[in-house]
Amino acid sequence: MRLATLRIGPKTEGALIDADGNAHLIGMSVIEAIAGGLERIGDIATLRMVPEGSYGLEAPIPAPPKNIFCVGRNYMEHIAEGDRAQKRDVGVTEVPVFFTKPPTAITAPDGAIPIFPHVSTNIDYEVELAVIIGKTGRDIPAERAMEHVFGYTILNDISARDVQRKHGGQYFKGKGLDGSAPMGPWIVTADQIPDPHALRVRCLVNGEVRQDGNTRDMVFDIPTLIASLSAGMTLEPGDIIATGTPSGVGYAMEPPQYLRDGDSVTCEIEGIGRLDNTMRDEGRARLNVA
Template identity: 65%
Template sequence: MRLATVSVDSHAVCVALLANGSRVDISRAIKMLMPDTSIDVSTMQLIIEGGQIALEALSAVVAAGEAGELKDLLVPEDAPLLSPIPTPRKNVFCVGRNYAEHIAEGERAQKEKIGITEHPVFFTKPPTSVVAPDADILLFPSVSQSIDYEVELAVVIGNRGRNITKADAFNHVFGYSILNDITARDIQRRHGGQYFKGKGLDGSCPIGPYIVTADAISDPQALSIGLTVNGEQRQNGMTSDMIFDIPTLIASLSEGLTLEPGDIIATGTPSGVGYAMEPPQFLKNGDVVVCEVSEIGTLRNTVRAV
């Protein structure tokens, strides 16, 4: 299933997408189909926390919608998309240096040996960095002159767990989305090479357009992943090229650290980033950045100087 959050009369409404592209208001549909249920699906966070019961209810909504039974509960097509989880409860977990060719291009650009780490490199982006599909990637000219992009597959945690094994990792995944890890390279270097400040600016974490539930993805480690700037292909890879696969990331991150429903993990980016081009090509005001991951969709944002 494809699930999204849209804005209707300034209110966030969770919708399920039908095969023809129509959007069904999930909360209203469940109240109509299951008037006696106590399940709360008014937000994406609550849907995720609802677990298998919520997924079964959503399946009933989609089936009824495809059968034409929910025509009065469709959301207008022009209702703008919000980020699937508009304000995550916690920082977004991110993974650095997870594609070998990206590491290699970084070594060429920085003229130093970086190498593959023995364990995943983790950092975070604050909830205030999250922005919606079609919203602006903010450019702060007085703060940074080196804003870059990184398309990533995002994993959304469904089931709470700590010390999760690799064998059990996928049982903790609710679904997948697309994330653009916008990075201020000069700030990153200025602060000793640590990631948080350079990757935590407002507007630096577009996520969307949907969450695709885990059962609807054939193989999350066999997806094409790419990015264009103003129509020019910059990144083009496969999730199979990850150094640390999704079960390894979940197992490593959850060591002594509890992952909870709604947590988001960005899994790293393939080669083709702007700072490693010759000459470097950083984002500028008015640029249109489009991220795409097969079986999920397209995430489009425009850069705006403020």
């Protein structure tokens, strides 16, 4: 089952997307459905159908109630390329590295990813499998962790590398700029992904393959991530966990290859789909507040 948030004119609606791309409105938000509404939806044929082409897709969770939880340094080859590029030898940590991205970082599928040149000129991409939590829990043991997974989506962890370095390597500011978390195109429910640790993961820039990995290469698997993150901290329906990125990021190339205005970025994950976005130079544009 594919669960999405649609844009129909000025409104957004939760919907199920069928195999033909038609949307079936569910009369509730995606967050409400994740929290238990799917059992109340009933037969998909009884729902109002919106034909493909008559709607746009928002991020499946366009306004998460919490920051997005992210995992750093979770693929061995990515750890190695990062250490080479930064001329250091951190290696694998004993426990997962966590940071967050704020809800204002969310960008829709096919939406523009803003670039702010007065803030950063070193914008990078990171394709990631994102886990959507479906059941509340704290101190979740690893052997029960998958019971708390509702489904999966794609997230591009857009990163301002120069801002990261400027702030002492601290992740939040460099990864929390507006629009820096394109997500979607939908959530695929866990029952449709037999093994989330055997999925091909790719990122293409202007059609050129930059990242091509597999989730089997995670240092810390999904049960370990959930157990570690939930230790002393409650996870709730709709929480998003981005699980890290494989090698091939722009800053580790020789010479580094950063994203520029007009670049197209495509993130693909086997069994989920593709997330397409275009970079857009916002200059010194400011959000107008009344």
